[in-house]
Amino acid sequence: MTSGIDTGVLSQKTRYAIRAMQHLADRYGQGPVHLQEISDKQNIPAKFLTVILSELSRLGIVESQRGKDGGYWLALSPIDISYGDLIRVMRGSLALVPCASRFAHEKCKNCLEEGDCRTRALMLEVRDRTAELLDGFRLSDPISPVPAFAADEQD
Amino acid sequence: MTSGIDTGVLSQKTRYAIRAMQHLADRYGQGPVHLQEISDKQNIPAKFLTVILSELSRLGIVESQRGKDGGYWLALSPIDISYGDLIRVMRGSLALVPCASRFAHEKCKNCLEEGDCRTRALMLEVRDRTAELLDGFRLSDPISPVPAFAADEQD
DNA sequence: TTATTGTCAACAAAATGAGTTGAGAATATT
DNA sequence: AATATTCTCAACTCATTTTGTTGACAATAA
Structure with missing residues:
Protein backbone atom coordinates (compact mmCIF):
# COMPACT_ATOMS: atom_id res chain seq x y z
CA MET A 1 0.00 0.00 0.00
CA THR A 2 2.04 2.94 -1.25
CA SER A 3 2.15 5.64 -3.88
CA GLY A 4 4.28 8.77 -3.64
CA ILE A 5 7.96 8.90 -4.31
CA ASP A 6 10.47 9.33 -1.57
CA THR A 7 12.18 12.69 -1.50
CA GLY A 8 13.69 12.02 1.86
CA VAL A 9 13.05 14.09 4.93
CA LEU A 10 16.61 15.16 5.41
CA SER A 11 17.76 17.38 2.59
CA GLN A 12 20.92 16.63 0.74
CA LYS A 13 22.46 19.59 2.50
CA THR A 14 21.62 18.18 5.91
CA ARG A 15 23.02 14.79 4.96
CA TYR A 16 26.23 16.44 3.79
CA ALA A 17 26.40 18.38 7.04
CA ILE A 18 26.03 15.20 9.06
CA ARG A 19 28.76 13.40 7.15
CA ALA A 20 31.05 16.41 7.42
CA MET A 21 30.51 16.52 11.15
CA GLN A 22 31.18 12.79 11.47
CA HIS A 23 34.40 13.35 9.59
CA LEU A 24 35.43 16.14 11.94
CA ALA A 25 34.49 13.98 14.89
CA ASP A 26 36.88 11.31 13.64
CA ARG A 27 39.65 13.92 13.48
CA TYR A 28 38.80 15.55 16.78
CA GLY A 29 41.87 16.79 18.59
CA GLN A 30 44.06 16.50 15.52
CA GLY A 31 44.05 20.14 14.44
CA PRO A 32 42.35 21.82 11.48
CA VAL A 33 40.99 19.62 8.71
CA HIS A 34 40.96 20.93 5.14
CA LEU A 35 37.66 21.41 3.44
CA GLN A 36 39.16 19.60 0.49
CA GLU A 37 39.84 16.50 2.53
CA ILE A 38 36.27 16.37 3.77
CA SER A 39 35.00 16.96 0.27
CA ASP A 40 37.11 14.13 -1.12
CA LYS A 41 36.57 11.55 1.55
CA GLN A 42 32.89 12.24 2.12
CA ASN A 43 31.97 12.76 -1.50
CA ILE A 44 30.55 16.25 -1.10
CA PRO A 45 30.82 18.95 -3.81
CA ALA A 46 33.56 21.27 -2.55
CA LYS A 47 31.87 24.54 -3.29
CA PHE A 48 28.65 23.47 -1.69
CA LEU A 49 30.59 22.29 1.31
CA THR A 50 31.97 25.78 1.83
CA VAL A 51 28.44 27.01 2.21
CA ILE A 52 27.64 24.29 4.71
CA LEU A 53 30.78 24.60 6.80
CA SER A 54 30.60 28.38 6.87
CA GLU A 55 27.09 28.04 8.17
CA LEU A 56 28.08 25.56 10.85
CA SER A 57 30.92 27.86 11.74
CA ARG A 58 28.63 30.85 12.09
CA LEU A 59 26.42 28.74 14.31
CA GLY A 60 29.38 28.09 16.58
CA ILE A 61 29.29 24.33 16.23
CA VAL A 62 32.56 24.17 14.33
CA GLU A 63 35.54 26.48 14.39
CA SER A 64 37.80 27.43 11.53
CA GLN A 65 41.05 29.03 10.59
CA ARG A 66 42.11 30.51 7.28
CA GLY A 67 45.38 30.49 5.46
CA LYS A 68 47.96 27.80 5.06
CA ASP A 69 47.24 24.82 7.30
CA GLY A 70 43.85 26.29 8.04
CA GLY A 71 40.70 24.22 8.14
CA TYR A 72 37.84 23.20 10.37
CA TRP A 73 37.42 21.43 13.67
CA LEU A 74 34.60 20.75 16.09
CA ALA A 75 33.93 23.50 18.60
CA LEU A 76 32.67 20.88 21.06
CA SER A 77 33.66 17.39 21.95
CA PRO A 78 31.91 14.78 19.78
CA ILE A 79 30.18 13.49 22.86
CA ASP A 80 28.49 16.83 23.31
CA ILE A 81 26.98 16.96 19.83
CA MET B 1 21.25 27.04 18.50
CA THR B 2 19.29 27.09 15.24
CA SER B 3 19.27 28.53 11.77
CA GLY B 4 17.24 27.18 8.87
CA ILE B 5 13.59 27.79 8.36
CA ASP B 6 11.05 25.10 8.97
CA THR B 7 9.39 23.80 5.87
CA GLY B 8 7.83 20.95 7.73
CA VAL B 9 8.43 17.34 6.96
CA LEU B 10 4.86 16.58 6.11
CA SER B 11 3.80 18.38 2.98
CA GLN B 12 0.68 20.46 2.93
CA LYS B 13 -0.92 17.76 0.83
CA THR B 14 -0.13 15.10 3.42
CA ARG B 15 -1.51 17.27 6.20
CA TYR B 16 -4.70 17.83 4.22
CA ALA B 17 -4.95 14.10 3.64
CA ILE B 18 -4.61 13.39 7.35
CA ARG B 19 -7.28 15.90 8.30
CA ALA B 20 -9.60 14.59 5.62
CA MET B 21 -9.14 11.06 6.92
CA GLN B 22 -9.77 12.18 10.47
CA HIS B 23 -12.97 13.78 9.28
CA LEU B 24 -14.07 10.60 7.55
CA ALA B 25 -13.18 8.63 10.67
CA ASP B 26 -15.51 10.84 12.69
CA ARG B 27 -18.31 10.09 10.22
CA TYR B 28 -17.55 6.40 9.91
CA GLY B 29 -20.68 4.31 9.45
CA GLN B 30 -22.78 7.35 8.61
CA GLY B 31 -22.81 7.00 4.83
CA PRO B 32 -21.04 9.08 2.17
CA VAL B 33 -19.58 12.43 3.18
CA HIS B 34 -19.51 15.25 0.64
CA LEU B 35 -16.19 16.56 -0.47
CA GLN B 36 -17.60 20.01 0.11
CA GLU B 37 -18.29 19.29 3.76
CA ILE B 38 -14.73 18.11 4.31
CA SER B 39 -13.39 21.10 2.45
CA ASP B 40 -15.46 23.50 4.57
CA LYS B 41 -14.93 21.97 7.97
CA GLN B 42 -11.28 21.10 7.52
CA ASN B 43 -10.29 24.24 5.68
CA ILE B 44 -8.92 22.52 2.60
CA PRO B 45 -9.15 24.04 -0.92
CA ALA B 46 -11.95 22.06 -2.58
CA LYS B 47 -10.30 21.50 -5.92
CA PHE B 48 -7.09 20.34 -4.34
CA LEU B 49 -9.06 18.04 -2.12
CA THR B 50 -10.53 16.30 -5.16
CA VAL B 51 -7.02 15.41 -6.20
CA ILE B 52 -6.22 14.08 -2.74
CA LEU B 53 -9.39 12.10 -2.23
CA SER B 54 -9.26 10.62 -5.72
CA GLU B 55 -5.77 9.46 -4.93
CA LEU B 56 -6.79 7.91 -1.63
CA SER B 57 -9.69 6.31 -3.41
CA ARG B 58 -7.43 4.81 -6.07
CA LEU B 59 -5.25 3.47 -3.29
CA GLY B 60 -8.25 1.69 -1.83
CA ILE B 61 -8.10 3.42 1.54
CA VAL B 62 -11.34 5.32 0.98
CA GLU B 63 -14.36 4.50 -1.13
CA SER B 64 -16.58 6.85 -3.05
CA GLN B 65 -19.84 7.23 -4.86
CA ARG B 66 -20.87 9.79 -7.44
CA GLY B 67 -24.12 11.57 -8.04
CA LYS B 68 -26.62 13.03 -5.63
CA ASP B 69 -25.88 11.99 -2.07
CA GLY B 70 -22.55 10.67 -3.20
CA GLY B 71 -19.36 11.26 -1.28
CA TYR B 72 -16.54 9.48 0.45
CA TRP B 73 -16.16 7.06 3.33
CA LEU B 74 -13.38 5.00 4.84
CA ALA B 75 -12.79 1.64 3.22
CA LEU B 76 -11.58 0.29 6.57
CA SER B 77 -12.57 0.79 10.14
CA PRO B 78 -10.74 3.74 11.76
CA ILE B 79 -9.09 1.31 14.11
CA ASP B 80 -7.41 -0.38 11.18
CA ILE B 81 -5.82 2.76 9.77
C1' DT C 1 -33.30 14.72 -18.61
C1' DT C 2 -31.37 17.47 -15.40
C1' DA C 3 -28.90 18.47 -11.28
C1' DT C 4 -25.50 16.69 -8.44
C1' DT C 5 -21.24 14.83 -7.25
C1' DG C 6 -16.92 12.37 -7.97
C1' DT C 7 -12.68 11.49 -11.70
C1' DC C 8 -8.70 12.81 -13.73
C1' DA C 9 -5.25 14.62 -16.99
C1' DA C 10 -3.13 18.85 -18.12
C1' DC C 11 -1.58 23.18 -16.93
C1' DA C 12 0.58 27.14 -14.25
C1' DA C 13 2.61 29.80 -10.61
C1' DA C 14 5.42 29.77 -6.63
C1' DA C 15 8.54 27.87 -3.56
C1' DT C 16 12.39 25.03 -2.56
C1' DG C 17 16.67 22.73 -3.21
C1' DA C 18 21.21 22.06 -5.00
C1' DG C 19 24.96 23.86 -6.30
C1' DT C 20 28.17 27.58 -8.68
C1' DT C 21 30.38 32.18 -9.30
C1' DG C 22 33.30 35.28 -7.97
C1' DA C 23 35.11 38.86 -5.18
C1' DG C 24 37.19 39.20 -0.70
C1' DA C 25 39.48 38.48 4.00
C1' DA C 26 42.70 36.16 7.05
C1' DT C 27 46.91 33.58 7.71
C1' DA C 28 51.44 31.68 6.91
C1' DT C 29 55.66 31.52 4.22
C1' DT C 30 59.34 33.47 1.70
C1' DA D 1 56.17 43.08 1.01
C1' DA D 2 54.55 39.76 -1.87
C1' DT D 3 52.56 35.50 -2.63
C1' DA D 4 50.11 31.33 -2.00
C1' DT D 5 46.73 29.13 0.64
C1' DT D 6 42.45 28.59 2.71
C1' DC D 7 38.11 30.02 4.56
C1' DT D 8 33.80 33.68 3.90
C1' DC D 9 29.70 34.80 1.95
C1' DA D 10 26.20 37.21 -0.84
C1' DA D 11 24.22 36.70 -5.21
C1' DC D 12 22.82 33.96 -8.77
C1' DT D 13 21.24 30.03 -11.72
C1' DC D 14 18.79 26.02 -12.85
C1' DA D 15 15.93 22.03 -12.01
C1' DT D 16 12.48 19.93 -9.39
C1' DT D 17 8.66 19.81 -6.38
C1' DT D 18 4.68 21.67 -4.40
C1' DT D 19 0.42 23.71 -4.46
C1' DG D 20 -2.93 24.43 -6.40
C1' DT D 21 -6.59 25.43 -10.73
C1' DT D 22 -9.09 24.42 -15.23
C1' DG D 23 -12.11 22.07 -17.58
C1' DA D 24 -13.97 18.12 -19.86
C1' DC D 25 -16.11 13.81 -18.47
C1' DA D 26 -18.52 9.88 -15.97
C1' DA D 27 -21.83 8.05 -12.74
C1' DT D 28 -25.93 8.41 -9.95
C1' DA D 29 -30.47 9.90 -8.26
C1' DA D 30 -34.75 12.47 -8.66
Missing part, protein backbone atom coordinates in the same frame (compact mmCIF):
# COMPACT_ATOMS: atom_id res chain seq x y z
CA SER A 82 23.89 14.87 19.24
CA TYR A 83 22.34 13.96 15.94
CA GLY A 84 19.26 15.75 17.20
CA ASP A 85 21.34 18.93 17.47
CA LEU A 86 22.60 18.52 13.93
CA ILE A 87 19.17 18.08 12.45
CA ARG A 88 17.70 20.89 14.51
CA VAL A 89 20.49 23.18 13.42
CA MET A 90 20.22 22.31 9.76
CA ARG A 91 16.48 22.16 9.33
CA GLY A 92 15.29 24.29 12.18
CA SER A 93 13.26 21.62 13.91
CA LEU A 94 12.75 17.98 14.60
CA ALA A 95 9.01 18.31 14.30
CA LEU A 96 7.05 16.88 11.39
CA VAL A 97 4.91 20.00 11.15
CA PRO A 98 5.78 23.62 11.98
CA CYS A 99 3.04 23.95 14.59
CA ALA A 100 4.52 21.08 16.58
CA SER A 101 7.92 22.69 16.94
CA ARG A 102 8.68 24.46 20.16
CA PHE A 103 11.76 26.28 19.08
CA ALA A 104 10.76 27.14 15.52
CA HIS A 105 7.09 27.18 16.24
CA GLU A 106 4.90 28.55 13.49
CA LYS A 107 1.22 28.23 12.68
CA CYS A 108 0.55 25.71 9.94
CA LYS A 109 -0.95 27.42 6.94
CA ASN A 110 -4.57 26.61 6.19
CA CYS A 111 -4.96 24.57 9.33
CA LEU A 112 -7.57 24.60 12.03
CA GLU A 113 -7.15 26.60 15.18
CA GLU A 114 -4.24 25.07 17.03
CA GLY A 115 -6.39 24.34 20.02
CA ASP A 116 -8.64 22.19 17.81
CA CYS A 117 -6.04 20.35 15.81
CA ARG A 118 -5.67 16.67 16.53
CA THR A 119 -2.84 16.30 14.07
CA ARG A 120 -0.89 18.80 16.08
CA ALA A 121 -1.56 17.00 19.34
CA LEU A 122 -0.24 13.83 17.81
CA MET A 123 2.76 15.46 16.23
CA LEU A 124 3.78 17.01 19.54
CA GLU A 125 4.00 13.53 20.97
CA VAL A 126 5.91 12.29 17.92
CA ARG A 127 8.33 15.17 18.16
CA ASP A 128 9.04 14.51 21.82
CA ARG A 129 9.78 10.88 21.22
CA THR A 130 11.87 11.62 18.16
CA ALA A 131 13.89 14.23 20.01
CA GLU A 132 14.50 11.78 22.82
CA LEU A 133 15.72 9.24 20.31
CA LEU A 134 17.90 11.51 18.19
CA ASP A 135 19.43 13.27 21.16
CA GLY A 136 20.48 9.89 22.44
CA PHE A 137 22.85 9.37 19.53
CA ARG A 138 26.02 11.39 19.58
CA LEU A 139 28.86 12.07 17.20
CA SER A 140 31.12 10.11 19.51
CA ASP A 141 29.07 6.94 19.14
CA PRO A 142 30.91 4.15 17.38
CA ILE A 143 28.17 3.31 14.92
CA SER A 144 28.58 0.17 12.87
CA PRO A 145 27.42 0.59 9.31
CA VAL A 146 24.74 -1.89 8.29
CA PRO A 147 25.14 -4.02 5.16
CA ALA A 148 22.84 -3.21 2.25
CA PHE A 149 19.42 -4.78 2.45
CA ALA A 150 18.34 -8.31 1.93
CA ALA A 151 15.08 -7.25 0.32
CA ASP A 152 12.62 -7.78 3.13
CA GLU A 153 9.74 -6.37 5.07
CA GLN A 154 8.00 -3.06 4.94
CA ASP A 155 9.23 0.44 5.41
CA SER B 82 -2.71 4.02 11.49
CA TYR B 83 -1.07 7.39 11.10
CA GLY B 84 1.96 5.47 9.94
CA ASP B 85 -0.12 4.09 7.09
CA LEU B 86 -1.29 7.53 6.11
CA ILE B 87 2.18 9.00 6.01
CA ARG B 88 3.60 6.00 4.18
CA VAL B 89 0.83 6.22 1.62
CA MET B 90 1.20 9.92 1.07
CA ARG B 91 4.96 10.28 1.07
CA GLY B 92 6.14 6.81 0.23
CA SER B 93 8.13 6.20 3.38
CA LEU B 94 8.59 6.94 7.03
CA ALA B 95 12.35 7.02 6.72
CA LEU B 96 14.37 10.19 7.05
CA VAL B 97 16.59 9.23 4.14
CA PRO B 98 15.77 7.12 1.06
CA CYS B 99 18.47 4.56 1.80
CA ALA B 100 16.89 3.81 5.17
CA SER B 101 13.53 2.92 3.74
CA ARG B 102 12.74 -0.73 3.28
CA PHE B 103 9.71 -0.37 1.10
CA ALA B 104 10.79 2.59 -1.00
CA HIS B 105 14.46 1.86 -0.66
CA GLU B 106 16.73 3.87 -2.90
CA LYS B 107 20.40 4.73 -2.81
CA CYS B 108 21.09 8.19 -1.50
CA LYS B 109 22.65 10.33 -4.17
CA ASN B 110 26.28 11.31 -3.63
CA CYS B 111 26.58 9.19 -0.52
CA LEU B 112 29.18 6.67 0.51
CA GLU B 113 28.75 3.00 -0.16
CA GLU B 114 25.78 1.87 1.89
CA GLY B 115 27.88 -0.64 3.73
CA ASP B 116 30.12 2.20 4.92
CA CYS B 117 27.50 4.77 5.83
CA ARG B 118 27.08 5.50 9.49
CA THR B 119 24.24 7.90 8.86
CA ARG B 120 22.30 5.10 7.25
CA ALA B 121 22.90 2.75 10.16
CA LEU B 122 21.51 5.38 12.48
CA MET B 123 18.57 6.23 10.29
CA LEU B 124 17.53 2.61 10.07
CA GLU B 125 17.18 2.60 13.82
CA VAL B 126 15.30 5.89 13.76
CA ARG B 127 12.95 4.61 11.09
CA ASP B 128 12.13 1.48 13.07
CA ARG B 129 11.34 3.43 16.19
CA THR B 130 9.34 6.02 14.29
CA ALA B 131 7.32 3.37 12.51
CA GLU B 132 6.59 1.70 15.82
CA LEU B 133 5.40 4.99 17.23
CA LEU B 134 3.30 6.15 14.27
CA ASP B 135 1.72 2.76 13.73
CA GLY B 136 0.62 2.84 17.34
CA PHE B 137 -1.66 5.80 16.71
CA ARG B 138 -4.85 5.07 14.85
CA LEU B 139 -7.63 7.08 13.30
CA SER B 140 -9.92 5.72 15.98
CA ASP B 141 -7.87 7.20 18.79
CA PRO B 142 -9.66 9.91 20.74
CA ILE B 143 -6.90 12.48 20.58
CA SER B 144 -7.29 15.58 22.70
CA PRO B 145 -6.04 18.70 20.99
CA VAL B 146 -3.38 20.53 22.94
CA PRO B 147 -3.73 24.24 23.72
CA ALA B 148 -1.38 26.59 21.90
CA PHE B 149 2.02 26.93 23.47
CA ALA B 150 3.07 28.75 26.56
CA ALA B 151 6.39 29.76 25.03
CA ASP B 152 8.73 27.31 26.66
CA GLU B 153 11.57 24.92 26.14
CA GLN B 154 13.36 23.75 23.08
CA ASP B 155 12.13 22.01 19.97
